[in-house]
Amino acid sequence: MARAVSTRRKTIATIAAWLVALVIFFPILYTVATSFKTEAEAISGISLIPSGTFENYVQVQTQRDYFKPFMNSVVISVGSTVIALLIGIPAAWSMAFSPTKRTKDVLMWMLSTKMMPAVGVLVPLYLMFRDFGLLDTRIGLTVVFTLINLPIVVWMLYTYFREIPGEILEAARMDGASLVGEIVYVLTPMAVPGIASTLLLNIILAWNEAFWSIRLSAANAAPLTAFIASFSSPQGLFWAKLSAASTLAIAPILIMGWFSQRQLVRGLTFGAVK
Amino acid sequence: MATRQTRTLARAMMAPAVVLLLVWMIVPLAMTLWFSFQNYNLLNPITRGFAGFLNYEFFYTDPAFFQSIANTLIIVGGVLAITVIGGILLALLLDQPIFGQGIVRILVISPFFVMPPVAALVWKNMIMHPGYGVLADIARFLGLQPVDWFAQHPLFSIVIIVAWQWLPFATLILLTALQSLDEEQKEAAEMDGANVFNRFLYLTLPHLARAITVVILIQTIFLLGVYAEILVTTNGGPGYATTNLAFLIYRTALLSYDVGGASAGGVIAVVLANIVALFLMRAVGRNLDR
Known part of the structure; x- marks a missing residue:
């Protein structure tokens, strides 16, 4: 019984902690995701899955040194x-x-x-x-x-x-x-x-x-x-x-x-x- | 003989650090103080001379001055409230047994390592932008009117960004303090029939008191000088809505070239910071005796 309660408690705490942690980390995650998008994708709504272009990294170097x-x-x-x-x-x-x-x-x-x-x-x-x-x-x-x-x-x-x-x-x-x-x-x-x-x-x-x-x-x-x-x-x-x-x-x-x-x-x- | 030699050596080893910091502390500060009593504008160097308290009067009667003081206090107070309360709650949560604790911890502390210009620009453009920002997307999804954060709530937006940067710091320190709380004490309190709320109020909170004090004082030192976040988001505006004391001094010095006026502002900022520092030194000093 005590064991069951503590497992449930652990599960709830885990879900809550992960939710909060992901919200706090979101701006960083989103920045990394956006860095692999095209400029058009970057302004077209929330999406964490980019098209996977490295173009931005190349341009940051070639245009802005x-x-x-x-x-x-x-x-x-x-x-x-x-x-x-x-x-x-x-x-x-x-x-x-x-x-x-x-x-x-x-x-x-x-x-x-x-x-x-x-x-x-x-x-x-x-x-x-x-x-x-x-x-x-x-x-x-x-x-x-x-x-x-x-x-x-x-x-x-x-x-x-x-x-x-x-x-x-x-x-x-x-x-x-x-x-x-x-x-x-x-x-x-x-x-x-x-x-x-x-x-x-x-x-x-x-x-x-x-x-x-x-x-x-x-x-x-x-x-x-x-x-x-x-x-x-x-x-x-x-x-x-x-x-x-x-x-x-x-x-x-x-x-x-x-x-x-x-x-x-x-x-x-x-x-x-x- | 040997002891005297040791002592001389010890002094010699300390000398470079002490001398450098002494110069670093005294020379610029003395110059600021001196300039604050001078008529000195870089655009008009001929009219240089003693100004008495004119710079202070000028700075003091500038309507932007009181607003900047108020804004400074709102930023410090707002960020402290969010980070301390949020930090306590988060530390309590992370102190629970959870799956993947190490990863959660890493995610939570990460914003602290993000340099201020990055934090501010990411929030401004990608989170709070009224057209393309994530918050606007969410608002539209819920059928609400997107908020134009930096136009409607400029100061609050700054507070949010800065709080995001400092929440990890508060959480990390409070969590460290929490983990040093004696397990046996907790168990004893539990057996004596203290409920969760009472255990927090009479056991956890007093234990955290010292860490909370340290968090408040250290953050205050940094929060009094919030600068880059304002520079890259609102540039102090609209009007003076997000100009804090640090930003006002920068504006006076490097945009109006008013050396005297900026120095008078600098002296005021130093006095303000010193009041805070006095408390911090006491808190840290007490620890040294222990």
Whole structure:
């Protein structure tokens, strides 16, 4: 009896959950489906079964040079994340393993820089970029994204490093390991998973950032966010092509996101929810 | 000796991050503050000089200012209401034993990874378009008049799009929190005769309180600055109907070239965000002590 009830309950919950999930996912599914339709099909009613043309993908490349903004996105998001890691790893390391009275204050202060609204510094940043010739350059955007994500990088790494037990270090030291030996042979292997998740989350955040990337770039350095935003002008009213460009723009990040769900919670809540 | 060496090393390791963030925080902010007291228009650079509080007065008396503040609050409030309530319900649903839980989870969190311009354009063109959108198709199928979303309910349309992007975030965090709830506690409450509603009210909700706080605060930080969604759908219009504070500042700065006015707006935005940040820091800081 109890078993029957629980099976029924499971079935109902399953149906409800799948319905809700499909409604939420529908816009993405529909975009992917539309990307394989012809332009005429795209505006002729709901249909999830396209005629299967790849024409839109070809045209997005030949007419709008999709590869260029794609490479800009790759270079800027990966570049800024790697630089932020190079700066952030030593900082988080020293905070986790030789904390002082002020470590907590420094961490909180770093987090507070993240609270600064972008529009609050739009004007000076824009003027500085103009004066230094950084407008519409990959370097300019990489610098901004590095600084924007640095606090999250340090925080995430810190919460991971903090979980590495200090006793292991002492044991290694007893066994005669040098400081370099400690870092290379003991700590690094334990820190790799944390560093990897930090890397992943920050690439996702940088890839999707859509304020600075749109405002500080034009034809040359525009990443995908700015590229897609340019489809809002009338000449871009080609839904099948818009869908193809959109699918290409979100696919890599969607897949990375699926793999990093757990770390996402931790990273975005600064360790407050695990 | 060794400790001092370690401490010096530790400081040296922290220095690059601290110095960079210090510069990043202070220099642009100081410049914004300085510009906000200046007469400075990029189209008219000759008349530059001290302006006192004129920029603030100008920004403050602009009828668009109060509307933009109201719109900002409606976007933040509307999205928070939808995502927090929806997120709790969804998390409770996904916490049940269901078939294909992993796939359902992936489907539900996916919108969070969609970049804002894509989300906004897909919703605008393919879902909410009054002629060819999916919602119009459904309305016609039901024999109803299709709604012209961005003309009739522009701000609400923005809220819907942004809520779609953030609902997965709220759900994911609340679900994670929910899964850390002690099974034994639930069973004990069940045996003591607490019904579903009471169990939710007195056991689940208090357990979720902290996660809900975190969701609200983090989302608020991002929602105060909603920008790309407005840019590609309504461009702030019709009139100022969908102009929030972030968008108004952008308009003042880069469309009117009014550096002083935009900076005054920027200072106001910073103050607003800081009030929120203060609460967030407390919530996160408490966790650090634990």
